[in-house]
Each structure stands twice: as structure tokens, then as C-alpha cells.
Amino acid sequence: MTDITRLTAAEIADRLAAQEISSVEATQAHLDRIAAVDGDVHAFLHVDAEGALAAAREADERRSRGDHVGALTGVPIAVKDVVATQGQPTTAGSRMLEGWVPPYDATLVTRLRAAGMPILGKTNMDEFAMGSSTEHSAYGPSHNPWDLERTPGGSGGGSSAAVAAFEAPLAIGTDTGGSIRQPAAVTGTVGAKPTYGGVSRYGLIALASSLDQAGPCTRSVLDAALLHEVIGGHDPMDSTSIEAPVPPVVEAARRADVTGMRIGIVKEISGEGFQPGVQRRFEESVQLLVDRGAEVVEVSCPTFSQGLAAYYLILPSEASSNLAKFDAMRYGLRVGPQGVESPSAEQVMAASRDAGFGDEVKRRIILGTYALSSGYYDAYYGQAQKVRTLIARDFAAAFEKADVLVSPTAPTTAFRLGEKIDDPMAMYLNDIATIPANLAGVPGLSLPSGVADEDGLPTGFQVLAPATQDHLMYGVGAALEAALLEKWGGPVLAKAPELTAKETVR
Numbered sequence: 001m002t003d004i005t006r007l008t009a010a011e012i013a014d015r016l017a018a019q020e021i022s023s024v025e026a027t028q029a030h031l032d033r034i035a036a037v038d039g040d041v042h043a044f045l046h047v048d049a050e051g052a053l054a055a056a057r058e059a060d061e062r063r064s065r066g067d068h069v070g071a072l073t074g075v076p077i078a079v080k081d082v083v084a085t086q087g088q089p090t091t092a093g094s095r096m097l098e099g100w101v102p103p104y105d106a107t108l109v110t111r112l113r114a115a116g117m118p119i120l121g122k123t124n125m126d127e128f129a130m131g132s133s134t135e136h137s138a139y140g141p142s143h144n145p146w147d148l149e150r151t152p153g154g155s156g157g158g159s160s161a162a163v164a165a166f167e168a169p170l171a172i173g174t175d176t177g178g179s180i181r182q183p184a185a186v187t188g189t190v191g192a193k194p195t196y197g198g199v200s201r202y203g204l205i206a207l208a209s210s211l212d213q214a215g216p217c218t219r220s221v222l223d224a225a226l227l228h229e230v231i232g233g234h235d236p237m238d239s240t241s242i243e244a245p246v247p248p249v250v251e252a253a254r255r256a257d258v259t260g261m262r263i264g265i266v267k268e269i270s271g272e273g274f275q276p277g278v279q280r281r282f283e284e285s286v287q288l289l290v291d292r293g294a295e296v297v298e299v300s301c302p303t304f305s306q307g308l309a310a311y312y313l314i315l316p317s318e319a320s321s322n323l324a325k326f327d328a329m330r331y332g333l334r335v336g337p338q339g340v341e342s343p344s345a346e347q348v349m350a351a352s353r354d355a356g357f358g359d360e361v362k363r364r365i366i367l368g369t370y371a372l373s374s375g376y377y378d379a380y381y382g383q384a385q386k387v388r389t390l391i392a393r394d395f396a397a398a399f400e401k402a403d404v405l406v407s408p409t410a411p412t413t414a415f416r417l418g419e420k421i422d423d424p425m426a427m428y429l430n431d432i433a434t435i436p437a438n439l440a441g442v443p444g445l446s447l448p449s450g451v452a453d454e455d456g457l458p459t460g461f462q463v464l465a466p467a468t469q470d471h472l473m474y475g476v477g478a479a480l481e482a483a484l485l486e487k488w489g490g491p492v493l494a495k496a497p498e499l500t501a502k503e504t505v506r
Contacts, residue, residue: 003029003166004021004025004026004030005029005030005033005166005167005169006166007169008169008218008219008220008222008223009072009075009169009170009218009219009220009223009226009227010222010223010226012026012074012075012169013071013073013074013075013226016063016074016075019063022056022060022074023055023056023057023059023060023063023073023074023076023116023118024053024056024057024060026074026075026076027052027053027055027056027076027118027120028053028056030076030120030166030167030168030169031047031049031052031053031120033165033166033167034047034120034121034162034167034168037145037165037167037499037500038165038167040143040148040499041142041143041145041148041152041161041162041165041167041499042124042140042141042142042143042161043078043123043124043142043152043158043159043161043162043165043167044078044120044121044122044123044124044158044162044167045081045089045091045093045122045123045124045158046081046088046089046121046122047120047121048088048119048120048121051087051088051118051119052076052118052119052120052121055113055116055117055118055119056074056076056118058116059073059074059116059117059118060074062116069116070115070116070230071226071229071230071250072115072116072117072170072226072227072230073115073117074116074117074118075117075118075169075170076117076118076119076120076168076169076170077112077117077118077119077120077168077169077170077171077172077227078119078120078121078122078123078158078159078162078163078167078168078170078171078172079109079112079119079121079122079123079171079172080122080123080125080156080158080159080171080172080174080214081093081122081123081124081125081158082125082128082155082174082204082205082207083106083108083109083122083172083174083203083204083205083214084102084104084105084106084109084203084205085102085105085106085109085119085122086101086102086103086104086105086109087101088101088102088119088121088122089101089122090102090122090205091138091139092125092127092128092129092205093124093125093126093127093128093129093134093136093137093138093139093155094127094128094138094356094361095138095333095355095356095357095358096326096332096333096353096356096357097205097326097332097333098138098333104203105203106200106202106204107200107202107203107235107237107238108172108199108200108203108214108231109203111230111231111233112172112230112231117170117230120167120168123142123156123158123159123161123162123171124137124139124140124141124142124157124158124161125137125154125155125156125158125159126154126155126157126179126360127357127358127360127361128205128207128319128323128361129155129156129174129176129179129207129212130155130207130319130360130361130364131154131155131360132153132154132155132178132179132182132427132428132430132431133151133153133154133157133415133417133420133421133427133430134151134152134153134154134155134157134158135151135154135417135418135421136155136358136359136360136361137158138358141157141417142157142158142161143161143417144157144161144164144186144187145161145164145165145187145496145497145499146164146187146188146414146457146458146496146497147414147457147497149416149417150186150414150415150416150417150457151186151414151415151416151417152164152183152186152187152414153179153182153183153184153185153186153187153410153414153430154179154182154183155174155176155179156174156175156179156180156183156217157183159171159172159173159180159183159217160173160183160184160186160187160189160191161183161187162217163187163189163218163219164187164188164189164219164493164496165499169218169219169223170216170217170223171216171217171218172214172215172216172227172231173191173214173215173216173217174204174207174212174213174214174215175191175193175212175213175214175215175434175438175444176207176208176211176212176213176315176438177211177311177431177434177435177438178193178409178410178430178431178433178434178435178438180192180193180215180216180217180446181193181409181410181434181445181446181460181462182409182410182430182431182434182446182460183217184217184409184447184448184460185408185409185410185446185448185458185459185460185462186410186413186414186457186458186460187414187458188448188451188458188491188492188493188495188496189217189218189448189493190217190218190220190221190223190224190445190446190448190477190481191215191216191218191224191445191446192215192216192218192224192225192228192443192444192445192446192470192473192474193213193215193437193438193443193444193445194213194214194215194228194232194443194470195213195242195441195442195443195467195468195469195470196210196211196213196240196438196441196442196467197213197238197240197241197242197441198213198232198242198246198443198468199213199214199215199228199231199232199233200214200231200233200235200237200238200241201213201214201238201241202235202237202238202241206318206322207315207319207322208314208315208318208319208322209240209318209322210314210318211311211314211315211318211438211439213438214231215228215231216231219491219493220481220491221253221256221445221447221474221477221478221481222250222253222254222478224253224445224474224477225249225250225252225253225474225478226250226253228246228249228470228474229246229249232246232249233245233246246470247468247469247470247471248471249470249471249474250474251471252471252472252474252475252478253474253475253477253478254478255475255478256475256478256479256481256482257293257475257479258289258292258293258294258475258476258479258480259292259293259294260293260294260295261293261294261295261403261404261472261475261476262294262295262296262297262401262402262403262404263286263290263294263295263296263297263403263404263405263406263476264296264297264298264299264398264399264401264402264404264405264406265286265296265297265405265406265407266299266300266301266304266398266405266406266407267298267299267300267301268300268301268302268305269304269407269408269432269433269436270282270407270408273411273432274408274411274412275411275412275413275452275454276452276453276454277413277451277453277454277455277459278408278410278411278412278413278452278459278460280452280453281408281449281450281451281452281459281461282406282407282408282449282459282461284449284450285449285450285461285480285484286406288480288483288484288487289476289479289480289483291483292479292483294476294479297402299397299398299401299402299405300398301391301394301395301397301398301436302394303387303390303391303393303394304391304394304436306387306390306391307387307391307432307435307436307439308428308429308432308435309384309387310384310385310387310388310391310439311384311431311435311438311439312367312428313367313368313371313380313381313383314381314384314385314388314439315364315368316364316365316367316368317368317371317372317384318368319361319364319365320364320365320367320368320369320372321372323357323361323365326353326356326357327349327352327353328348328351328352328353329345329348329349332352333352333355333356334348334352335348335351335352335355335356336348336351337350337351338351360424363424371384388439391436391439392439392440392441394436395436395440395442395464395466399466403465403472404463404464404465404472404473404476405463405464406461406462406463406464406476407433407462407464408433408449408459408461408462409433409434409446409459409460409461409462410430410433410434410460411429411430411432411433412430413452413454413457413458413459414457414458433462434462436464437464440467441467442464442466442467443464443465443467443469443470443473444462444463444464445462445463445464445473445474445477446460446461446462446463447460447461447463447477447480447481448460448461448484448491448492449461449480449484450488450492451492451495456495458492463476463477463480
């Protein structure tokens with residue numbers, strides 16, 4: 001019998017429906033896998049074996065009673081540690097929230113539970129979702145299953161690593177500037193950022209409220225669509241939630257047809273500056289779409305080149321505001337300054353924020369506070385918002401010429417842990433291709449396009465669609481995935497080295 005952990009979520013769902021396996025068996029298989037390899041991968045910060053198995057038993061009972069079940073009922077899932085989960089720790093990868101157990105569930109978690117999906121645990125991440133490698137986690141970095149000395153991306157590297165290491169068939173990530181798509185690219189997995197407002201943000205610990213979006217991390221495009229359908233839809237608890245039904249994402253993924261579609265190659269986010277192996281796999285993938293009946297057009301989005309600068313003013317500004325509540329008076333860690341018998345409130349705040357926040361969080365708070373300060377607001381934050389408007393206009397113009405836009409997801413394959421930790425600008429450049437979608441609020445999908453010739457590591461292919469037209473990116477992604485699977489004879493993860501419980505690098 002095929003190892004359950006090697007099945008896609010859709011395959012597990014089919015076997016559950018046919019009663020060939022039980023949810024308890026599927027969940028236990030993944031818990032066993034976590035126990036065997038997560039000491040090396042460090043994808044999880046918390047594993048809830050008892051809760052997951054209880055949910056699995058309930059899913060099996062629902063099915064045996066003949067109750068209504070959803071497409072993913074009984075399929076286990078991991079959740080990024082920035083999403084509130086009642087009864088399970090939620091730390092956002094920070095010492096500031098160490099030990100916090102939320103008294104409520106995020107809306108998307110409520111929907112996962114309602115769908116009967118056992119939650120395996122919480123995945124590692126860069127602190128408060130600030131980073132591209134998980135090296136800024138207060139609890140140590142995650143490791144890429146392809147090479148344990150390399151990053152699995154960030155900020156949601158724990159979710160991508162869990163899926164790539166077969167520790168979970170599905171995971172939830174959040175994407176503020178590429179934190180679902182970039183980890184997917186460097187781990188050979190699939191990651192989708194829905195349209196802004198397409199999945200509720202209620203219960204997500206906010207980084208940048210106008211940019212954050214939760215979405216699926218999976219091993220196939222269909223799996224991503226199935227999970228998107230579970231967690232998506234309007235939520236009155238979220239003022240930014242779109243009052244519209246979830247687009248027909250599953251139907252599009254199953255149809256996988258690009259006949260007559262116009263595929264736009266964005267001149268500004270491909271070619272020069274991208275690793276040769278990444279660019280080569282991208283060009284081959286575009287040709288596969290042409291072979292399946294798509295038409296390719298080149299589009300220019302001139303202000304995309306300013307996206308990185310605008311993003312790193314808007315995000316720190318919103319982060320500075322959102323993280324101000326962690327002041328030791330209302331929320332978060334509280335410590336007193338050393339050597340002070342009767343400290344003032346200001347001294348306690350300063351000591352607590354210094355102890356609770358890591359270097360990258362402090363860096364971005366300082367930058368954001370400066371950008372919002374009197375005398376500089378118009379010159380920095382105000383100008384960045386104007387650039388954001390121009391980027392949205394570039395997208396609108398490009399979508400008049402093309403149905404979807406495509407590019408490499410990340411400029412390079414996974415870099416070594418420690419390689420860029422002391423060079424923030426080099427780290428920020430990893431998001432150059434993904435950031436524009438967050439600034440404009442449009443949906444984006446990353447799927448594996450192969451492995452680079454130089455290092456044998458995964459490369460990613462990004463598909464961007466107009467806002468609320470998420471089904472278009474799933475249709476194109478599924479068509480490309482089918483063509484690549486036919487070409488390779490199996491998924492790209494089959495090329496990854498096998499992990500064993502004996503490896504130890506942490």
C-alpha cells in the first residue's frame with residue numbers, strides 16, 4: 001500500500017470517501033512522520049496529537065453516520081503560527097507572545113474545524129511574519145527538506161517545509177509580500193495568495209493590515225483550490241472581507257484548460273537579475289502553456305521596479321502601528337529593567353519590547369515609525385502610497401492585454417541558512433517578483449517549474465490574475481502542472497532526497 005503521507009490531499013480525500021483508509025489512520029501517519037523527521041526540519045513549533053486524533057475520530061464518525069461531509073473532511077492540516085487557534089499556543093514566532101493560548105479561533109480555523117479537518121499543529125515562521133527565510137523566528141529556523149542547510153523560505157517556511165517533508169498534506173500560510181509563494185518556490189510545493197479580502201483576516205495576528213492575506217500551501221494545484229474553497233468567502237467579522245462567493249477555483253483546477261488564453265509575460269520581473277536556471281525553467285514552462293493552446297504576449301509594468309521600495313515603507317509603517325499594542329501594559333511579554341527598583345511604565349515598556357522583539361522586528365518598527373513621523377509622512381509613506389496606486393494601474397493596463405500574468409516566483413533557488421541574515425537588503429530582494437500582487441491586492445499562485453541546472457534545487461512559476469478572478473490562476477496553474485507531470489513522469493518532490501530520522505543539523 002502507498003505510504004499515506006505521500007498522497008496528495010485530493011488522493012487522501014478519495015480514499016477516505018471510498019473507506020479504504022480512515023481519518024485516524026491518515027492523521028496518525030502524519031503524526032508519525034512528524035515524530036520521525038521534524039527534529040531535522042523544524043517545521044512545527046507545536047504539535048497537537050491529541051486534538052488532531054480527536055478531530056479525526058469525529059470525522060470518521062460523521063462519515064460512518066452518513067452525515068454530510070465536505071471534500072476535505074478527515075484530511076489533516078497544519079496551520080501557520082500567526083493564526084489564532086483556541087486551545088493551542090499562538091506565538092507568531094516571537095518571544096513577545098511566548099506561551100499565549102488564544103481563547104478563540106480565527107475565522108479560517110473555524111471553517112477548517114467545521115469542515116472536519118484535523119489540525120496537526122502550528123508551523124514555524126519569521127517573527128511576526130517579517131522575513132524571507134524563517135531565520136528571524138525566535139525559536140530557530142526551519143530547514144529545507146531538499147537540503148537541510150538551506151532555507152525553506154519565509155515568512156511561512158514552516159508551512160512549506162511541513163508540506164515538502166510530507167509531514168502534512170496541507171498547510172495554511174499568510175502572504176504579506178510573498179510569504180506563501182516564495183516558500184513554495186524554494187521547496188517544490190504549491191502556494192496560493194487569494195485576492196485581498198477573499199479569505200478572512202479575522203484572527204490573524206496583523207503585520208500590515210492592507211497587505212496580509214491567508215492562503216493554501218499544498219503539493220498540487222487542485223489541493224490548493226480545494227483548501228481555498230474551504231477557507232474562503234465573506235466574513236462579517238472582517239471589515240475588509242469581500243461580499244462575494246468564492247470564485248469557481250476547484251472547477252477551474254479540474255478543467256485545467258488554457259486554450260485561447262492570453263498569457264502575459266511581465267518584462268520587469270523576469271530575465272536580467274534572475275538565476276539562469278530559474279529563468280530557463282520559466283521559459284520552458286511558458287512554452288508548455290503555448291503547446292497547450294495559450295497565446296503569449298509581453299506586457300510592461302514600469303512601476304513594478306518601484307514596488308520593493310514602496311512595500312518597505314508601507315509594511316513597516318503599518319507594522320509599527322499594529323505592534324504598538326505589545327507594550328507590556330495591554331498585551332505581550334512584561335519584564336522590568338534590570339537594576340531599577342520602582343520602574344516607570346515607560347521603563348517597563350522599553351525593557352519588555354527590547355526583550356520580546358527580535359532584531360528584524362525592531363528594525364522595521366524603527367523604519368515605520370520614522371516614515372510616519374511628523375515632517376516625513378508625506379515624503380515617505382505618502383509617496384509610497386502613490387506608487388502603490390501606480391502599480392495597481394499597471395496591473396489594470398496589463399490585464400487589458402492578457403488574461404493572466406506570469407513570471408518566475410523568486411529570483412533564485414533556496415539560499416543557505418546564514419548567507420543573507422546580516423544583509424537585510426539582499427534578503428528583501430527575494431520578494432521582488434511577489435510584492436506587486438500584495439500592493440495591488442490581486443491573487444497569485446506559485447507552482448514548481450522544475451529544478452535549476454546549477455544546484456538541482458526547485459524553481460517556481462508564478463501566475464497572477466485580476467482581483468476576484470482567482471479561478472483563472474488555478475486553471476493556468478493546473479494546466480501547466482499537468483504538462484510538467486507528463487514531462488517529468490511524476491511530481492518534482494520525487495527528486496528530493498529522502499529524509500531520515502538520523503539526520504541532525506540543529
